[in-house]
Amino acid sequence: MQKKNIYIGLGIFVGLIALYWLFFSSGKKEGFEILSEVKKGQFKVEITSSGELQALNSIEILGPIEARRYRIGNFTIETMVDEGTVVKKGDFIASLDKTELFGRLEDRRLDLEQTRAAFEQTQLDTSLVLRLERDNLINLDYEVGAKKLVLDQSQYEPPAIIKQNEYNYQKAIRDLQQAKERYRIKTLQEKARMVEVSARLREAELEVSQMQEALEKFTVLAPQNGMVIYRQGRGGKVKEGSQISSWDPVVATLPDLSTMQSITYINEVDIRKVKVGQTVQIGLDAFPDKKLSGQVIQVANVGQQRPNSDAKVFEVLVRVNESDVLLRPAMTTSNSILIEEKGDVVYVPLEAINVESDSINYVYLKNGKKQEVKLGLANSNDVIIEMGLEEGQGIFLSTPEWSQDTSISLLAELDGKRNLNREEITSEADSTMRPGYQIRPVRN
Helix, strand or coil: HHHHHHHHHHHHHHHHHHHHHHHHHHHHCCCCCCCCCCCEEEEEEEEEEEEEEEEEEEEEEEEEHHHHCCCCCCEEEECCCCCCCCCCCEEEEEECCCCCCCCCHHHHHHHHHHHHHHHHHHHHHHHHHHHHHHHHHHHHHHHHHHHHHHHHHHCCHHEEEEEHHHHHHHHHHHHHHHHHHHHHHHHHHHHHHHHHHHHHHHHHHHHHHHHHHHHHEEEECCCCCCCCCEECCCCCCCCCCCCEEEEEEEEEEEECCCCCCEEEEEEEECCCCCCCCCCCEEEECCCCCCCEEEEEEEEEECCCCCCCCEEEEEEEEEEEECCCCCCCCCCCCEEEEEEEEEEEEEEEEEHEEEEECCCCCCCCCEEEEEECCCCEEECEEEEEEEECCCCCEEECCCCCCHHHHEEECCCCCCCCCCCCCHHHHHHHHHHHCCCCCCCCCCCC
């Protein structure tokens, strides 16, 4: 038992010595400092952001646009295929509630039957009226012949009787002419009546036919091959049970998956660097090993505020160059937009850069010096050194103990050029400002 306590005590003592050596003694040694070296090679300035895949082109699957002609404001989706279903042209997409239009169709069918009955009645009336007129013409024609015969046979009668027979004959001729004119006018009147009732009948038949065609469109079919994507409405995605307006009867969309784009949002600090035509490397969260290339095709001119965020961002559209069967709408992407690329330049990690008096940038060299440097382009990790360092030099990423007792070795080439003119800064900012930028006061 006594030996066991001795061993425990020795163990604690050794542990304390080890802790002291790690946290106190080694901190005074150069090997404990974080060191790096100046590198030379290709340098890329990139802006990285997450995005979401979307088809560059898509076709909207529409319900019956004609429904608004029949004063139907909204209709309900009764059944609908699942989102992501791959369909062929003519396949079933959705079924809409037909109740309201079906009731109106039945009313129009009843009106059509009444109009057809009125048409047939008018036909019968017209036939009867014109037949009576034709019979009257035949009788009057016989009357003219009879009066002519009486006149011819009265040539040996007294003049008064002859004169009376002439009057009767002339009257019969006038009655026949008047009957013919009346028949002509009556024919025109009956034709006009038939044209009117025929037009009403055709209108009623056409309306019933159009309503039947509209009713068929309440069964929505795929206009082409593709994948069904639910439409995002005000109350969420349009799906079974949702109502859609006859003025905007989009049931779903069929994206063209052969050409995709990534929609991403860039913060207001970096948006001035993004230009149309810049190349983009695209990664897929769902397939980490797959890398795609793309190109910036559109940069928004007006900023917007995303939900649950105070920062202003600008929408950027990136077209995906490759076509892949694995690509699906709404997949999350990582987008690295190449802003600028330089070859054969000297660069160091950003952690190595220190600033004094807001104008002197310097690094801690491994040889114990503080060296001023002139900075160039920077990315999220490194910065180009235009002047002051050479490839292979050792530099500190942390602050060494001797930093307080060492003065900075200044570059003679930067004398008088360390403070950038404020007017130049303002001019550069004005040239890249877009609506939506947040302006904050500068404190001196």
